[in-house]
């Protein structure tokens with residue numbers, strides 16, 4: 030449906046789950062995908078195997094988005110190797126659920142560091158490069174929790190609400206430079222991310238979803254590709270929800 034030939038796309042956490050579907054969507058549309066992961070070598074090997082037909086268009090990099098110096102080095106590498114890129118998808122994210130009163134201080138900070146501070150680092154260095162190019166698309170993967178709120182997810186919901194606010198502010202700063210900044214906000218998507226949820230809780234999630242099913246990673250990827258496409262050129266500072274009506 031889309032043509033991203035000649036474009037270079039960065040997808041953080043692109044080795045598995047939603048990020049994998051996003052990276053694969055761009056690869057199928059002809060883009061070069063720079064896929065980052067933080068630790069899961071097995072999932073990364075699987076990604077490479079599943080996408081062997083696109084091998085010449087895939088560059089996999091290990092990157093912990095919570096490490097400022099690593100992010101800085103990553104963008105130096107991009108600059109040296111590719112000169113520029115067109116699309117950044119901030120997809121990497123974690124959750125460490127617990128009711129707030131019982132939440133460990135480290136669980137609060139870990140979630141904030143990956144989901145919010147990591148996005149700040151990625152955007153900071155990305156924008157410096159995109160401004161020179163006078164074109165760019167930044168898409169952050171939020172979550173329906175940012176506006177819905179959910180028991181046991183105060184850290185996660187707060188991090189995703191912060192990420193949306195970051196995107197809105199940044200969109201205003203870079204609009205005149207040809208850069209759009211948007212969010213895609215999924216509801217419950219069938220990935221490892223929600224695999225550890227107990228069956229009873231799963232059923233209660235399903236009961237709350239008007240479409241009565243979890244979403245697929247491809248359904249999220251389709252929205253990301255749309256926001257990265259020329260057809261979305263007048264959309265910035267927005268959030269596109271993929272929630273089955275939640």
Ligand SMILES: NC(=O)c1ccc[n+]([C@@H]2O[C@H](COP(=O)([O-])OP(=O)(O)OC[C@H]3O[C@@H](n4cnc5c(N)ncnc54)[C@H](OP(=O)(O)O)[C@@H]3O)[C@@H](O)[C@H]2O)c1
Nearest residue numbers: 042046047066067068069093094121122172217218220222
């Ligand atoms: N699944 C859902 O229902 C759902 C709903 C709403 C929003 N989301 C959001 O969608 C995004 C992807 O979710 P998912 O379900 O695909 O999750 P997932 O399957 O658990 O994958 C998480 C990804 O983030 C990477 N990551 C974790 N910590 C990192 C760090 N410090 N630095 C860099 N990368 C890191 C992981 O790399 P490794 O593989 O190396 O660990 C992995 O690629 C997240 O932002 C999540 O909040 C998911």
